[in-house]
Amino acid sequence: MTAIHCHDIDRAFGGIKALEGFELSVPSGSIVSLVGPSGSGKTTALRIIAGFDLPDRGSVTIGDRTVVGNGTNIPPERRRVGMVFQDYALFPHMTVGANIGYGVDGADCEERTRSVLELVGLTGLANRMPHELSGGEQQRVALARALAPEPDVVLLDEPFSNLDAPQREKMRRDVRRILKEAGATAVFVTHDQSEALSVADVVAVMREGRVVQTGPPHVVYATPKDPWVASFLGDSVLVDGTAAVGQVETALGSFPHRGGDTGPVEVMIRPEWIHPYPEPGGPAVVVDREFYGHDQMLLIELSTGQRVQSRIGPRPILEPGDRVSLGVDEFVVFPTNARA
Amino acid sequence: MTVQIEGRDDLPGAKTPAATRRPRFRAPWWLWAAAVVILIPVLVPIAGLFVRVLAASDSAWNTLFSPRTAELIARSALLVTAVTASALAIGVAAAWLGVRTALRWSNVWGVLVAMPLVIPSYVIALSYLAASGPRGLIADATGIGLPVLTGFPGAWLALTLATYPYVFLITAASLRRIDPAFEEAAAGLGAGGWRAFRTVTLPQLRPAMGTAALLVGLYTLSDFGSVSLMRYDVFTRVIYSQYSGRLDRTPAAVLSMVLILIALLLIIGEERTRGRATYYSRRPNRAPTHRPLRPTARAGAYAFLGSLVVLGVLLPVGVLIAWVVRGLEAGESIRIDWAAVGGSIVASTLAALIAMAAAVPIAVLTVRYAGRSTRWLQRSVYVTFSLPHIAVALAVVFFAVNFLGPLYQSLALLVVVYAAIFLAQATGSAEAALRQVNPSLEEASRSLGRSALATLTSITIPLIWKGLLAGGALVFLTTMKELPVTLILRPTGFDTLAIRVWSAADELFYARAAASALVLLLVAAVPMYFLAIRNREYVS
Numbered sequence: 001m002t003a004i005h006c007h008d009i010d011r012a013f014g015g016i017k018a019l020e021g022f023e024l025s026v027p028s029g030s031i032v033s034l035v036g037p038s039g040s041g042k043t044t045a046l047r048i049i050a051g052f053d054l055p056d057r058g059s060v061t062i063g064d065r066t067v068v069g070n071g072t073n074i075p076p077e078r079r080r081v082g083m084v085f086q087d088y089a090l091f092p093h094m095t096v097g098a099n100i101g102y103g104v105d106g107a108d109c110e111e112r113t114r115s116v117l118e119l120v121g122l123t124g125l126a127n128r129m130p131h132e133l134s135g136g137e138q139q140r141v142a143l144a145r146a147l148a149p150e151p152d153v154v155l156l157d158e159p160f161s162n163l164d165a166p167q168r169e170k171m172r173r174d175v176r177r178i179l180k181e182a183g184a185t186a187v188f189v190t191h192d193q194s195e196a197l198s199v200a201d202v203v204a205v206m207r208e209g210r211v212v213q214t215g216p217p218h219v220v221y222a223t224p225k226d227p228w229v230a231s232f233l234g235d236s237v238l239v240d241g242t243a244a245v246g247q248v249e250t251a252l253g254s255f256p257h258r259g260g261d262t263g264p265v266e267v268m269i270r271p272e273w274i275h276p277y278p279e280p281g282g283p284a285v286v287v288d289r290e291f292y293g294h295d296q297m298l299l300i301e302l303s304t305g306q307r308v309q310s311r312i313g314p315r316p317i318l319e320p321g322d323r324v325s326l327g328v329d330e331f332v333v334f335p336t337n338a339r340a
Numbered sequence: 341m342t343v344q345i346e347g348r349d350d351l352p353g354a355k356t357p358a359a360t361r362r363p364r365f366r367a368p369w370w371l372w373a374a375a376v377v378i379l380i381p382v383l384v385p386i387a388g389l390f391v392r393v394l395a396a397s398d399s400a401w402n403t404l405f406s407p408r409t410a411e412l413i414a415r416s417a418l419l420v421t422a423v424t425a426s427a428l429a430i431g432v433a434a435a436w437l438g439v440r441t442a443l444r445w446s447n448v449w450g451v452l453v454a455m456p457l458v459i460p461s462y463v464i465a466l467s468y469l470a471a472s473g474p475r476g477l478i479a480d481a482t483g484i485g486l487p488v489l490t491g492f493p494g495a496w497l498a499l500t501l502a503t504y505p506y507v508f509l510i511t512a513a514s515l516r517r518i519d520p521a522f523e524e525a526a527a528g529l530g531a532g533g534w535r536a537f538r539t540v541t542l543p544q545l546r547p548a549m550g551t552a553a554l555l556v557g558l559y560t561l562s563d564f565g566s567v568s569l570m571r572y573d574v575f576t577r578v579i580y581s582q583y584s585g586r587l588d589r590t591p592a593a594v595l596s597m598v599l600i601l602i603a604l605l606l607i608i609g610e611e612r613t614r615g616r617a618t619y620y621s622r623r624p625n626r627a628p629t630h631r632p633l634r635p636t637a638r639a640g641a642y643a644f645l646g647s648l649v650v651l652g653v654l655l656p657v658g659v660l661i662a663w664v665v666r667g668l669e670a671g672e673s674i675r676i677d678w679a680a681v682g683g684s685i686v687a688s689t690l691a692a693l694i695a696m697a698a699a700v701p702i703a704v705l706t707v708r709y710a711g712r713s714t715r716w717l718q719r720s721v722y723v724t725f726s727l728p729h730i731a732v733a734l735a736v737v738f739f740a741v742n743f744l745g746p747l748y749q750s751l752a753l754l755v756v757v758y759a760a761i762f763l764a765q766a767t768g769s770a771e772a773a774l775r776q777v778n779p780s781l782e783e784a785s786r787s788l789g790r791s792a793l794a795t796l797t798s799i800t801i802p803l804i805w806k807g808l809l810a811g812g813a814l815v816f817l818t819t820m821k822e823l824p825v826t827l828i829l830r831p832t833g834f835d836t837l838a839i840r841v842w843s844a845a846d847e848l849f850y851a852r853a854a855a856s857a858l859v860l861l862l863v864a865a866v867p868m869y870f871l872a873i874r875n876r877e878y879v880s
Binding site: 054075 | 780
């Protein structure tokens, strides 16, 4: 079942188009990450779903209700959408408990507050004031507050951007666990590709106001639609190639080619798909090495003079000047006009 | 054939300017209704005044073009020019000394020099009247009979002392934002001292000085209390005597309209020049430096600032106290008039509460729904505040007599008019407070199921409460000191301390006037304390 469906949304600010033909379908119970560079319209899309902004055109359906479009515009307070803000937006004049209970009506307020506090692992902090909490705790309260009224969907706007790096890693795992435990349908906006890939069930890559590719993280990562998506979602090596029937010739060797197109193409290879093998007199030479502990990134110069990156495990240790031969285990072929 | 290694830094993506990311929602209609309703009791009568004058008989138009009107304009212009010039000179000099030079206790000086702000201009006028003259305190104490300080010199002195603190505060704030490196650069280029100040600092201060000059000009144009005590016939005094002394009130209406038009010209002129002026509001990126003064210059600086404190605060308050003592010694019956104290407090409190209530919708509209129509709303609030109050009060009287029968001379009408006139003070601090509230707090409340109105009452108002209260305190203080609107609109038998001071002084009962003035200053000190000590950040 589709929990959120955005159809053909346009939104311009002044002359600047923030969204143009924006389409997004979020399956019920899944976590979708809306990822793109700044200015690609992610936050605008989120605000339109939440009801804080109006589209120039198009519609948003949540469950079986059209919340905006076709002449309707349901105000935010009746959309049953939980929102987690980038700066958390905890009410500074209310306790943690009052913040969480704010959206819950009536008798079960206290009970509900206790159970979401437990869900986010903050039992016992109900009487604190927001400013007495750490960034990570504030984040959890914001999430608890959004989940408390049992919304149909939860939206998270750059939820981890205000946390420092070690906290962020932990919060990513925790937020995913909490959302899954709550059985929530969630959309979260981020500009950080590793966050998008690690937290979400489905990644929707945005560029210039529209979603350019959607799919499970591993699929989008391994088979990006074009060189732009490839380079946005991770490191990529692009080499020019020439396609013939069944085969592509590149400086890294020839690869099998299933597509029908022939002529000049671009071949995208992730650095971890390139394996250097030490070989005296090999065709390529190691130029530089960045060692990270759990892995290392090598810069390798091909016989043609072009340089490519290769990410390998901590071994073998290859020094600049070592000669290698290269093996490639995956690749993606783009027609040359795919570069936008 | 090329090989490319693409990083993620050079990705395209146009950044949407934050300013254009404004929600396009219309403000709820009830917000507009609540914002506009408070201005109606003032703006409609002003429009009515214009209609009345334009529809008036030939004799009324003769008033307008009489030599007497021309003379009035000339006298008002003279007083406005003189006061503005002297207040600017004193205020800018004091600000420069306080901010840029190495004086001892510069914070204390800052507070002391701004102090006359608390003292109503008519109280300053009263104290100088009571000090000078053959029967005055100075003659008493020294035996030297000074001439009575009345007319133009008296009005000039009283108004300069009442207004230079505005110039001081505005230009000092602006000076703090100007990087002292500019002056040092000028000194490095061979322009020291005065020349650096005149060629580098002064031009950067010009926008602030323009704002301050407008404020002083409007204050002088509108002031009724001190010119009437000093018996200097400018617009406000003549309007009042025409109004109170004659059966035909049309001449008063005509003069009020002219006065309003002059004030509007000033306001529009300032807006125009401000549009063209460049603002140099770059924050200095280092601690301010203070220029050391040579011993003689330092002595001069202390003498200058000290004389401001003496003339603006110590002398007026001292004279008041001395007159009360003198009156008591002479067996005059001086007692605290509790009815007037009560009247002042009741009227000021009601005005403050109404202004606070009205400030909420206006602040929400201008901050959260900024656009062309909210700019007009803001401008109307500001213009209402800036127009000469005596003219506005007369407009209300004319309107109330004709259309509001039972409300004429009621306390309700009086406090509503106070609130409308002083609204700008309440909205100013409410807007400043609201600007510090992250809009996502309100959005969070909406997405948690609360309506716009429920969000306003449970989130927005609690969060801007301090700012609202500061604005309310300011309105309370201004209403306490208010004179002409009270004189014209008060219910029969209703008294305030301001009225008591003015009428006793006008009848030369200085001891009685001084007693009421001292009580007025004491009562006014309560909100002043609150504003200055507790809530400094919300007062602009």
